[in-house]
Amino acid sequence: MAEGSNAPLQDRVAIVTGASRGIGRAIALHLASLGAKVVINYTSNSAQADTVSSQINADSLVPRAITVRADISDPSQVKSLFDATESAFDSPVDILVNSAGVLDSKLPTVSNTTIEDFDNTFNVNTRGAFLCCKEAANRIKRGRGGRIICVTSSSVASLKPGYGAYAASKAAVETMVKILAKELKGSGITANCVAPGPVATDMFFSGKTEEMVKMAVEACPLGRLGETEDVAPVVGFLASDAGEWVNGQIIRVNGGYV
Numbered sequence: 001m002a003e004g005s006n007a008p009l010q011d012r013v014a015i016v017t018g019a020s021r022g023i024g025r026a027i028a029l030h031l032a033s034l035g036a037k038v039v040i041n042y043t044s045n046s047a048q049a050d051t052v053s054s055q056i057n058a059d060s061l062v063p064r065a066i067t068v069r070a071d072i073s074d075p076s077q078v079k080s081l082f083d084a085t086e087s088a089f090d091s092p093v094d095i096l097v098n099s100a101g102v103l104d105s106k107l108p109t110v111s112n113t114t115i116e117d118f119d120n121t122f123n124v125n126t127r128g129a130f131l132c133c134k135e136a137a138n139r140i141k142r143g144r145g146g147r148i149i150c151v152t153s154s155s156v157a158s159l160k161p162g163y164g165a166y167a168a169s170k171a172a173v174e175t176m177v178k179i180l181a182k183e184l185k186g187s188g189i190t191a192n193c194v195a196p197g198p199v200a201t202d203m204f205f206s207g208k209t210e211e212m213v214k215m216a217v218e219a220c221p222l223g224r225l226g227e228t229e230d231v232a233p234v235v236g237f238l239a240s241d242a243g244e245w246v247n248g249q250i251i252r253v254n255g256g257y258v
């Protein structure tokens with residue numbers, strides 16, 4: 001634990017959406033280990049979210065993590081997420097990491113994608129990212145150290161069949177964030193995307209056969225799936241002062257998969 005007065009993110013306030021499980025969970029734990037106060041956002045798994053915050057708070061006398069339920073596709077719930085964060089830590093937000101996302105585990109071709117599944121994908125991945133970015137752009141502390149980091153996907157580049165709606169939903173976010181970084185000129189806030197390749201989480205394994213998992217492993221030069229801990233330090237770097245000069249970029253984190 002780097003927690004202490006010299007920790008890179010000492011007492012910065014971070015919201016991590018989708019932090020009850022998977023990549024978001026690892027990011028929240030990592031940011032906390034760098035000294036941040038962290039909001040663990042989730043939409044349905046309150047028990048898992050509570051476990052993450054307990055793990056962070058176990059190491060510290062004063063609570064450094066809270067959980068906040070909010071569906072990121074709902075504007076009023078995103079506002080409440082920021083309100084709850086500001087009032088819990090009596091501070092504006094310094095860092096937003098938007099990791100919440102969904103993937104249609106049926107992996108349908110475009111011709112077989114239902115309107116409902118398309119809408120659900122875009123509602124969470126694109127509208128959700130937009131709402132979080134919009135709120136963050138208006139409310140993150142001005143000066144130095146403000147950070148907006150969206151978790152997108154290397155599927156935008158790998159262009160695998162079955163990922164049409166999903167990859168499109170993430171491509172839209174990548175374009176928006178590159179523009180947002182320019183719009184934030186003068187604010188001291190940077191905006192970037194971190195785009196993982198296949199990572200061993202519930203989302204990745206859902207609906208996949210052993211053969212499909214094996215194919216993903218074989219497609220990676222390093223011969224394995226990504227782990228959530230492969231992604232979290234990259235987000236930690238972008239969130240730190242050392243990451244300031246990386247702005248308006250898409251950082252692919254995938255072991256060379258694409």
Ligand SMILES: NC(=O)c1ccc[n+]([C@@H]2O[C@H](COP(=O)([O-])OP(=O)(O)OC[C@H]3O[C@@H](n4cnc5c(N)ncnc54)[C@H](OP(=O)(O)O)[C@@H]3O)[C@@H](O)[C@H]2O)c1
Nearest residue numbers: 018020022023042043044045071072100101198199201203
């Ligand atoms: N795993 C991969 O291979 C991979 C690869 C590239 C990119 N990604 C991206 O990385 C991010 C994290 O994926 P993951 O693999 O960690 O997924 P995961 O294990 O399925 O976890 C998803 C997280 O998002 C939350 N969530 C889902 N819908 C939400 C909503 N409407 N509002 C708020 N929270 C919501 C879930 O909360 P509950 O626990 O409450 O359901 C959970 O915490 C996603 O954006 C995903 O697209 C993943």
